[in-house]
Amino acid sequence: MRVIAQQMVRPAQYVALAGYIIFLGFPLLWLLSASVKSSGELNSLVVNLLPQEWHWENYSEALARQGLVRSSANSAIVALASTALVILVALPASYVLARLKGAIRAAGVGWILVSQVFPVILVILPLFLILRTIGLTDSLVGLTLVHTTYTLPFALWMLQGYVAAIPVELEEAGSMDGGSRLVVLRRIVFPLLAPGVVATAMFSFVSSWNEFFFALVLLQSPENYTLPITLSTFIGGEGKVALGPLAAGSVLAAIPSIVFFSIMQKKLTGGLMAGAVKG
Amino acid sequence: MTSPHGHTSTTYPKGRPMKSRGVFIAACLTTTTLLLAACGSGDAGDDGPVTLKFQALSDQPAAIAATESIVEDWNTANPDVQVEIVPAGWDGVYDKLITQFNGGAAPDIIHYEAASIVSFARDGYLADLTDLMSDERRADIPEGVLDSVTVDDQVIAYPTELQSYVVFANRTLLEDAGVEIPTGETMTWDELREIAKATTKGDVYGLGWGLSSPTAAFMALAPGFGGTYITGTGEDADLTVGEGEMALPELVHGMAYDDKSILPVTLTQSGSEAIASFYAGQTAMTVQGSYQAANIAKDAPEDLDWVALPPLAGPEGPQQAANPQTLSVNIDSEHVEESAEFIEFFTQTEHLAALNEADALIPATTSAQEALTEKLGDENGWSTILASGQNFTAAPYLFADSYAQWKDTVATPAYQRYLAQETDETELADQLTSGWDEITQ
Numbered sequence: 079m080r081v082i083a084q085q086m087v088r089p090a091q092y093v094a095l096a097g098y099i100i101f102l103g104f105p106l107l108w109l110l111s112a113s114v115k116s117s118g119e120l121n122s123l124v125v126n127l128l129p130q131e132w133h134w135e136n137y138s139e140a141l142a143r144q145g146l147v148r149s150s151a152n153s154a155i156v157a158l159a160s161t162a163l164v165i166l167v168a169l170p171a172s173y174v175l176a177r178l179k180g181a182i183r184a185a186g187v188g189w190i191l192v193s194q195v196f197p198v199i200l201v202i203l204p205l206f207l208i209l210r211t212i213g214l215t216d217s218l219v220g221l222t223l224v225h226t227t228y229t230l231p232f233a234l235w236m237l238q239g240y241v242a243a244i245p246v247e248l249e250e251a252g253s254m255d256g257g258s259r260l261v262v263l264r265r266i267v268f269p270l271l272a273p274g275v276v277a278t279a280m281f282s283f284v285s286s287w288n289e290f291f292f293a294l295v296l297l298q299s300p301e302n303y304t305l306p307i308t309l310s311t312f313i314g315g316e317g318k319v320a321l322g323p324l325a326a327g328s329v330l331a332a333i334p335s336i337v338f339f340s341i342m343q344k345k346l347t348g349g350l351m352a353g354a355v356k357g
Numbered sequence: 358m359t360s361p362h363g364h365t366s367t368t369y370p371k372g373r374p375m376k377s378r379g380v381f382i383a384a385c386l387t388t389t390t391l392l393l394a395a396c397g398s399g400d401a402g403d404d405g406p407v408t409l410k411f412q413a414l415s416d417q418p419a420a421i422a423a424t425e426s427i428v429e430d431w432n433t434a435n436p437d438v439q440v441e442i443v444p445a446g447w448d449g450v451y452d453k454l455i456t457q458f459n460g461g462a463a464p465d466i467i468h469y470e471a472a473s474i475v476s477f478a479r480d481g482y483l484a485d486l487t488d489l490m491s492d493e494r495r496a497d498i499p500e501g502v503l504d505s506v507t508v509d510d511q512v513i514a515y516p517t518e519l520q521s522y523v524v525f526a527n528r529t530l531l532e533d534a535g536v537e538i539p540t541g542e543t544m545t546w547d548e549l550r551e552i553a554k555a556t557t558k559g560d561v562y563g564l565g566w567g568l569s570s571p572t573a574a575f576m577a578l579a580p581g582f583g584g585t586y587i588t589g590t591g592e593d594a595d596l597t598v599g600e601g602e603m604a605l606p607e608l609v610h611g612m613a614y615d616d617k618s619i620l621p622v623t624l625t626q627s628g629s630e631a632i633a634s635f636y637a638g639q640t641a642m643t644v645q646g647s648y649q650a651a652n653i654a655k656d657a658p659e660d661l662d663w664v665a666l667p668p669l670a671g672p673e674g675p676q677q678a679a680n681p682q683t684l685s686v687n688i689d690s691e692h693v694e695e696s697a698e699f700i701e702f703f704t705q706t707e708h709l710a711a712l713n714e715a716d717a718l719i720p721a722t723t724s725a726q727e728a729l730t731e732k733l734g735d736e737n738g739w740s741t742i743l744a745s746g747q748n749f750t751a752a753p754y755l756f757a758d759s760y761a762q763w764k765d766t767v768a769t770p771a772y773q774r775y776l777a778q779e780t781d782e783t784e785l786a787d788q789l790t791s792g793w794d795e796i797t798q
């Protein structure tokens with residue numbers, strides 16, 4: 079009886095996993111399905127995952143929409159730049175937060191928590207005025223800085239958790255072996271932090287890639303629009319929505335993000351294997 | 358492995374520093390490229406023609422093309438005053454405009470809707486166009502529509518496009534039920550109710566009406582019953598809920614629960630969602646925004662024989678409250694007069710006709726309505742829809758400061774509860790008025 083139960087465990091795990099994957103993947107499948115359906119079928123009571131008639135025109139209409147490709151490039155630039163900046167700042171800062179005790183840590187953690195309290199709508203006007211004073215409204219640089227600022231607190235919070243999980247004895251061992259603090263950081267701490275850095279980078283990238291409100295308010299020129307702004311133009315007044323082209327545009331828009339994730343995912347799992355503690 | 362000294366030894370990942378350095382350099386290059394790209398863009402200088410920024414919200418490809426064509430014609434004819442289209446989406450545009458106005462970065466010409474620009478006008482962000490609008494244009498705009506863009510005796514926008522509520526019917530289902538298709542200039546609500554009852558048979562309901570957010574429809578159609586809801590303007594506006602205001606909600610309630618002639622699920626759907634049951638033959642009629650005529654023509658099953666019924670008329674007539682799309686001018690624009698001249702050009706008969714044809718909406722000027730009627734005839738119910746263009750009347754609720762808050766926090770939930778049979782007529786009226794009092798006190 080016990081043997082049978084043990085034999086059932088693995089299939090049950092696979093069934094649970096399959097169910098979870100379907101749960102996660104179904105919205106994407108539905109998006110793909112909607113992207114190749116005609117508006118008539120999308121407004122029909124008959125619901126099928128596979129379209130009755132493949133309507134590829136949604137893709138040509140989405141691509142013909144002003145600036146979809148350009149706004150994808152803008153989103154990629156802003157997301158990559160803000161991710162790089164976030165990691166550059168968060169990596170050393172998180173180490174300080176995790177390792178040092180006292181007032182600096184308390185102030186840092188306090189700042190992180192307080193910064194998450196304010197609704198975006200409260201800060202947007204002062205932020206707009208500041209950026210306008212320094213000439214950075216309607217620019218990708220300004221948006222990159224805003225995304226960096228907005229993502230940084232949570233990224234710091236994430237990374238300091240990873241740093242705290244690295245036994246301090248490892249650093250002490252490195253020091254005993256003659257390594258300076260810089261060497262210990264470079265050769266011990268940072269490699270072990272790779273999974274955390276990748277996870278934080280992914281979070282930062284997604285936050286920036288999907289961000290709508292700051293981009294909506296700060297960007298004024300179509301040539302600077304990011305993807306969420308361009309996609310929002312598929313939603314019209316009077317409740318009109320071009321569902322098919324919107325779905326097609328969303329599928330096209332997801333491609334760079336999927337590529338980024340597939341690359342980073344390898345690093346994420348690779349990083350987990352690196353820097354193992356021995357003994 | 359533990360060293361003789363008791364320390365834990367560590368494996369140094371080979372090559373890792375090189376990779377980290379590479380990532381760092383890549384990050385720096387990205388940032389530098391971004392900075393250089395930003396430095397490369399910018400204004401060419403103050404010389405040259407005046408450039409007006411026109412923030413346009415057109416979302417339909419045909420409407421975008423029509424707008425671009427009008428702007429191109431203007432730019433060709435006016436080399437010294439060039440107009441640059443800044444496309445924007447409807448989603449979040451109110452927040453965008455608030456920030457733009459407060460930050461002094463609003464475009465010269467602003468496309469939006471009457472219901473939303475009144476507060477901007479009251480706050481002093483929109484130019485007074487009263488003296489800049491030509492007599493010809495003023496005479497061409499129906500009085501009720503012009504009233505909807507007049508704040509404190511100042512014309513603060515040119516109206517361009519409107520939608521009305523229209524009944525679309527499945528001709529086959531009506532004829533099968535022995536109903537004669539109404540063809541007069543108007544159709545009464547009582548007629549609609551009778552037709553809905555007559556066509557409710559088996560699995561078919563007489564009417565589908567997407568009323569998940571019912572306030573806009575009830576407010577827009579109330580004038581036909583003598584309902585005004587609002588008296589006064591601005592902070593002094595007051596709410597009245599009497600017979601005229603309650604007539605339509607009570608009618609819908611009666612059709613849904615006494616006659617059982619409204620497909621219940623549609624009361625919880627949007628207009629676009631409710632149209633699916635019309636396509637499927639589950640409802641014989643559906644009340645929709647007039648722009649849906651174009652979608653029905655495109656999306657309905659080939660065997661669906663449909664028709665747009667005459668405008669609905671209450672005891673007071675076929676009036677519907679006007680909430681047109683509008684073009685306004687930023688009061689801080691350095692080129693208010695040039696902007697108004699462009700809008701005059703934009704609202705010429707042939708331009709408004711082309712734009713509204715593309716958007717499947719009703720032109721805000723009589724001449725453009727006539728031009729479109731002449732061009733399209735009775736195709737896809739256009740003649741019926743365009744005829745309703747003369748029935749627009751002023752919407753007092755546009756000018757009440759507290760309307761938007763009352764609509765979202767009081768009216769819509771109260772109407773939803775009523776249509777779900779959680780409250781009765783008396784409770785609905787009480788909730789509407791006490792909610793208004795709470796907001797305005």
